[in-house]
Amino acid sequence: MDAVVKKIARESAVKRPSQEEAEEAVRTLIAWAGDDPTRQGLIDTPKRVVKAYKEFFKGYSEDPLQALSRTFDEDEGYDDIVMLRDIEFNSHCEHHIVPFIGRAHVAYLPSDSVVGISKLARVVEIYARRLQTQETMTAQIVKAIDQALKPRGTALLIEAVHQCMSLRGVNKRNVSTITTQFTGEFKSTPALQARFMELVRAPSGGFSL
Template sequence: MDAIVERMPRRDDDSNKDSAVKRPTQEEAEAAVRTLIAWAGDDPAREGLLDTPKRVVKAYREFFRGYEEDPIEVLSRTFEDIGGYDDIVMLRDIDMNSHCEHHMIPFIGKAHIAYFPTERVVGISKLARVVEIYARRLQTQETMTGQIAGAIDVALKPKGVAVMIEAVHQCMSLRGVQKPNVATVTTQFTGEFKTNPALQARFLELIRMNSGK
């Protein structure tokens, strides 16, 4: 079994800091990549690297597209017709990958989300999309866990929210202590998930049932 490091997330406001930042032009971004190639010790004018700046900038636009999306807006369309359903809604094993804000190196894993609806529910794909929006930003896993829970709490006003993220950080696998396959686990609970230990335990047990642990 992977070694597990548990950390509790800090709760930050979901502010899109990108709106206050003047983005460089495409040409400026590509020039920055050429500078990094030269700094690494290679020739950016070498045939194999000529188109690399353009490819890197295109990849970064995909990696960090979450800055251009609003998770609250994604969760805004809800449904009242739930046929008297009165229990938790859970999505588990949502594949996610993000980039550590300290080294800009990927961390890859899965997110598990549950919420206890009041009178309305949201389309389940929207919950996965909220994970994707926050993952596609420079992040720490702790912050992202809190942001996901906070967005669902604000948008849906449920009885409670539970979020767990399990991820392997390449900044720990490929550099520094170079310890691969160490899973970092973060959790965030709100409302009844936080105050009701039995409900919290049920959420964790549903995750374990699926993983076989």
């Protein structure tokens, strides 16, 4: 069974605690940190944290393949790079549940159809809103695009700053982690990879509305 399918199966099998159980877990962590969860400033914190978690990790309840399911055939035979760059995202490291923040640059070579460009950003957002490693997130996004669109090739570069490295451990701030993945013609054609990287690094042109 494909690793992605196994991961989806695990996620669907998880029994979620109740709201009350989740809030009690937050109280336990507050007390473990050394503070009193019943004091005035913290009394509503468990409820706020649980509400925030619903937003941080809403990607577990969303399907990236569904986001890519609506495609368009009326592209007049366009067969060159379709690219979205500078897709800002916020995710959380699965090792420490601390944020990592960055940008994704994604491109594909259409075969028979194209997808609405906002859907590519949506896929990034869905996977970012889960507990992640950057490497896994990179692979998941590319696999979803390849599976849903069956393009001639997909390219992805993610660059992010990990707070688990900035705020703890080695305490090195503003160190960027970069991951890439290429499939199809992007993987087999170095010139296409180079062109993708040039587009990632090219000036934006200063467009404004």
